[in-house]
Amino acid sequence: MILKRLILIAIVVLFSCSHTVKGQAPDAVKKTFQAKYPEENDPDWHKDDHGYYEANFKIDGIKYRADFNADGTWVETETSIDEDDLPDAIKKVIKEKFDDEKITEVEKVESATKGLFYDVEFKRKGKNKDVEFRADGTILN
Template sequence: MKNIFFVALAILCAVATGCAQKKVPAAVDSVFKTKFTNATNVSWDKENSLEYEAEFTMKGVKYSANFSNTGKWLETEQGIPYEELPELVKQSFTNSHKDDKLKTIAKIETSEGKMYYEIEVKKLLSSEEFFYDANGKELQDDDTDNDAED
């Protein structure tokens, strides 16, 4: 009897999770499917009242993409290895954060045509993110924010 209960509970959780991920506005879903036709393992989160984020895989690489609630693509973040960072970014990061332990690295492309890099480092009980342009200039948060309003 316990096994039936746990199986039913697992099915209920799977259905609830699937339904929660389908609450993306049709405009957002349509633009996502057009822009990322080869995406697999897609999961959605609502970043805030104006923005949705899809996490997915393409050709074995992890991505995330953000969209306004009206379907405007805002940015795409692609996980990359340290070796793929531009040399100037590596130098700048090493000069100012040489003792930090790397956690993740991403290349970010925005709807405004900007390209920058995010380096996340491990801290004692948390992590910290640093952003750089391709020339190795460290950017402030306001240099990297996207506005979800149309």
């Protein structure tokens, strides 16, 4: 009986973390989204752990995720890319400084505060390490 209750509680907690708010983003967020991405009219909305309204959508078969503050301010847009699509300068720095590490994810990020950068995630024991690069190979963090 106790095990069943614990499982039920775990399921409720797991599903409550999803924060799906499809079609329920504030009007200011929807307005900013439509202005920024006029070719997309049906994003999947979620509220993430940072409190951002997150739009998941595709353009020309490419998946994007855009984050917005509740007041409609755009925060950033990410898209996953292949490691081969990284600029050569970044590949060079990775070979020099991270050659023995395994890459688990690569994203191209357009940020309202940082501009364009690339987020490369390296596999680490425990928590993976994200390293942000400018196109010229400069490490941001």
